[in-house]
Amino acid sequence: MVEHVLVAPDKFKGSLTAAEVAARVSAGLGVPTVELPVADGGDGTVDAAVACGFTRVTLEVTGPTGAPVTASYAWLAAASAGPAPVAVVELAEASGLRRLPGDPEPLTATSRGTGELVADAVRRGARRIVLGLGGSASTDGGAGMVQALGARLLDAEGGELGRGGAALRELAKIDISGFIDISGVEFVVASDVDNPLLGAHGAAAVYGPQKGATPDDVVLLDGALGRLAAVATQTHGLLGAVEHDGTPRPMGVAGAPGAGAAGGVGFAALAFLHAEIRPGIEYLLELLGFDDQVQGARLVVTGEGSLDEQSLRGKAPVGVAQAAAKAGVPVVAVCGRRTLSDEELKTAGIEAAYALTDLEPDPARCMAEAGPLLERLAARVAADRLN
Template identity: 85%
Template sequence: MTAAEVASVVAAGLGVPAVELPVADGGDGTVDAAVACGFTRITKEVTGPTGEPVTASYAWRESAATAVVELAEASGLRRLPGGPRPLTATSRGTGELIADAVRRGATRVVLGLGGSASTDGGAGLAQALGARLLDDSGQDLPPGGAALRDLARIDLSGFIDVAGVEFVVASDVDNPLLGPHGAAAVYGPQKGATPEDVAVLESALSRLAAVATQTHGLMGAVEHDDRPRPMGVAGAPGAGAAGGVGFAALAFLHAEIRPGIEYLLDLLGFGELVKDARLVITGEGSLDEQSLRGKAPVGVAQAAAKAGVPVVAVCGRRTLTDDELRAAGIEAAYALTDLEPDPARCMAEAAPLLDRLTRRLAADHL
């Protein structure tokens, strides 16, 4: 179920007035959450991670000249019908969505990173915005991370005018671009990369960082920031997000990286809505240790705590103890597997099980 579907079922089953506010943390569902909160969906045909066209969308709010672009929409793993392509997948489609938003008049672009299919350092994104990545003979590089090993020069003379546009990366990933905690080593295997592929991608991303730093003064792009950043932009926390798209956002768009759920809650007006609430209900498919690392439920709990409003959670399953939940600010969690131990049936009958779970929650807390 999507966040909007879960919110609808829960609101209907509570028996009291409820405000529905589907949220996301920058990954899958971020555009849907923004649309559910009043943004307009803009749909475009763009380049998918394999180079084939895909239909993708971003969220647009005319009154604020703000676009919410979700990388997974155009460049996500779900856009790989033939399976992973760790060496050749491109982030170009995400750049095409950003370019469309800028041409539409955006003065703020929020880029949600998560679920990426590529490990190209954001090269495809930069190319879509007008950058030329050239080899020794002056030829444009083909798509994908592996091709970056042949990078000799970056030409930004045709780069889209982004003066006056604020770029915010909504991501909870703090990995640098390179090294044992970098984009290739940590996330490459999740995208089908073998150990040999990881070595190729690490070398390629190192080449991208070296050429970009040497030819475009990216060390200087960090000098206005008081935080120490070893290795310049490549070493910045979050540069390794989404296969290195974080690096491209920092290097070429001078983006600011913000915690995903925290920023999106602000953007969607959670702070004002929670003031009049007696209870906040949040949720996630699997409420587990990963949830404690800045995922949506904990971010919601932290934001609600500032207003003194208690928080409970619904989920498909939970592995966290009661003490771990309370330490994260969640008073109780209600899992579909409490009602139906078979995960397959939980997924097949998610809505009716959630309705039953909601009524139990309401009896306990309302």
């Protein structure tokens, strides 16, 4: 059998999808390849799953500001991916920053559309739902998501709460008598965020400013999320998330690593969906069949738009390198630019990195001409590594 090169990149954000990167690299290498576009649970996760054989399911759902948006999730009925059918729901598809029509709405943005995607997958018969968290526009603790799944979030007078995290200040009761039947459905959260829900390292404090929250907004949202955790504890027996002297304490489910992911959607997934949180790239490589595809490969080419410090924190290229190392296959990376040293790359399991900026120093041209430049870069990889 002819040895192949496994091409397993993430997207080049702003210029090429992961599938487009893989196709350009394959064209430039000029040798037998297997293309396996990957993602780490954030933007591009559905696209990567579709490129690997899943079917795209598209529907109109509620966007982060309440206006309708068209969003997709990935669907696979084949048993080869594990317990079937399987759905991959990417929060950014329905509730991401890229879905905002204008300015951010840190106090009122909702995760409701993500819940509508999940509900559709449940009704379609999914037995496993992978929830990729990343790029969220909201800090609502997943309140919108669970409302879309049939929970009622009520104030002291029994009225339904409005959308967004700020509304949770008035939460008095959670009624899940109308919650969608999720018995027999396994939920897996694919995320590399390990923040708790509350406090200095929580969803509001760490990620709220990225979504337009002012310092005062952060204080308000953290208190509102604390209220959600407290009421959920009182009404649903979630251990530890209690108020002490009027101050929310990040304990129990609220304090679990990953509860603060996607503005607190991680908390809702743990508390209401009984989800398991798994490292994003590690789990998605497993789901997409990386271990099978790397067998017999002579080289793995991975990559992403920017190889930098963030890449070392569980991003796709490092996850690919770690998985390839188990099979004893060397790894190189392609990227738009890189700030990591050769030593940092080698420590991460990447033998070398090839950047578009090596060919074209103008970043704007790198973005605009990423495809042709990537083919030229891949030819360099072939010359250096495959002769």
